[in-house]
Amino acid sequence: HKIALLPGDGIGPEIVPQAVRVLEAVGKKFNLEFQFETALIGGAAYDATGHPLPEATLELCRRSDAILLGAVGGPKWDNLEPDLRPERGALLPLRKELGLYANLRPAAVNPALASASTLKEEIVSGLDIMIIRELTGGLYFGQKHREELPGGGQKAVETLEYSTGEIERVARLGFEMARKRNKRLMSVDKANVLESSRLWREVVQELAKEYPDVELNHMYVDNCAMQLVRNPKQFDVMVTENMFGDILTDLASQLTGSIGMLPSASIGGEVALYEPIHGSAPDIAGKNLANPIATILSAAMMLRVSFGLEEPAASIEGAVAKVLEQGYRTGDIMQPGQKQLGTVEMTEAI
Amino acid sequence: HKIALLPGDGIGPEIVPQAVRVLEAVGKKFNLEFQFETALIGGAAYDATGHPLPEATLELCRRSDAILLGAVGGPKWDNLEPDLRPERGALLPLRKELGLYANLRPAAVNPALASASTLKEEIVSGLDIMIIRELTGGLYFGQKHREELPGGGQKAVETLEYSTGEIERVARLGFEMARKRNKRLMSVDKANVLESSRLWREVVQELAKEYPDVELNHMYVDNCAMQLVRNPKQFDVMVTENMFGDILTDLASQLTGSIGMLPSASIGGEVALYEPIHGSAPDIAGKNLANPIATILSAAMMLRVSFGLEEPAASIEGAVAKVLEQGYRTGDIMQPGQKQLGTVEMTEAI
Ligand SMILES: CC(C)[C@H](C(=O)O)[C@@H](O)C(=O)O
């Protein structure tokens, strides 16, 4: 399996190698061979080549079987023009170019860490939801322009567009995922206000006929934000459009209280991309303080989703759970009475 | 003071009269005269006249000094065509027609109710934030259409528009409100992706020069959703565009654990509108079970914001706090060992 490594910025170059070590260990155990090749992305790529997403990086991604990304961005590149900034100049085009139309974001609470949440333990313990966010449509990729107004001032105009096909393919993933889990799908929209949401709902409802075994429900996005706080365990699989998904996935992650633990997958095209959901954390970069677990669990997700290697994936997840049970923690999830480890040492324990 | 009463649907016709009783009591105490006139809105108006926002209702609003709304909507009207549904056919046009461009949504935790939140008590006790949501622009009032696609299927297209003037007037309210409170304003946008957010940020930054005493910060909406869960007390006044505000205000309300307590004001035009943030709760309508406090506190907000009557407003708020301290509760906020009251009895206690 050829894996493209895109460490990126901040703690990215620290955590990606840790996931590689875990993949190598699991490779030995299960007799699998991984080939790794590294490329630049984000601020690091901008510094070296003048662009946050060099052609060579895209090319490597295209001829790999899967991609493991660290994180991009940092204050150093915040004042570049928007299209050269790591987030907008690299992440968004990467998603579009590779056709990664669905972002899979599990928000699950590890039993050892339920008390780390700002929510009461009984509200979040055992939480296990999967949010599927549409990733290559909507406001993110609409037309955008400015107009000068006759009386002075300006007007910004941008479009939110969705087609039947764009909605259907991501909704289908939602139904398939629900089938593999608890057979409940919540589609989130704002159909009482948005035309694109009305089309979204129509398409999802039509598709539901193919999945009579899945219980489909619809919820408005504002109510959904409330319900995630009120009673998150009511959800199983959720599917929503790009901008709502951006907000709701971050909200859901925070419910777990330990975003340093959460992996993600972006799928849909020929090759899928895996990354921790946390950012590049420039403040702790280079200090052996970063939590490598989200990246390690992203590698496990890669094994399961891209390579169909269920047992090796479960073996990584089991190792992570065990190490946490044994009381090992990185700084971000440290609790009284537990043993604090650095990035490298946590990986060794796993 | 001429007050238009729009009870609406569900529990609306139960709670609005309770707020009227409180206003009459406070009128007696402070020697104020209120004139009340009632009109139909929402499903009740549709049933009686064929439209959820009859001309007579708009006309009453225009010649009143303030409006007190209960709630609109219910399953009975959910299958009408969108423009006749209570929410879209009455609420949105009412906002637009009356020029109510700013929605003020306090999310404050009453000390007696801090334990009702799903968040840990130390995270929310003492919480007191004010969110200002732009209410007559953005995706809500953009152009919307459908296209048939050549290969089959459809495309929905809608626009998100904001002008300098629309942003400036609501941002100004944010700065003014921050000045009256703790002098900190958080502007929430998605400037790393949206053109309208970039204009938003430019306009807010420019306006900040007039308010050197207010500390202005910017936050992306996805991060803001996380921060509201992680540490909501970091915020004082927040200002954001219509759709983000729809999501964030509901999220913030839920943090308090008692949305039956939260009032709101929609201001900007000649006359302002006050309403509880909760819905019409058709399931408990007509049973003397509804919590009238959000509506009563909306009336207090009216006294303060529309009429400048600080002392009478504070007197209502004080009465509510005292009744809660004494252990009186409606069903929605009932806690072990407290005394449960009905809608009417709770109002009497207040
Ligand atoms: C950095 C930003 C453009 C990006 C997004 O909004 O998609 C990020 O928030 C994410 O969720 O991956």
Ligand SMILES: CC(C)[C@H](C(=O)O)[C@@H](O)C(=O)O
């Ligand atoms: C009912 C709906 C159209 C409305 C909105 O989205 O503005 C509601 O959610 C609100 O916040 O007042």
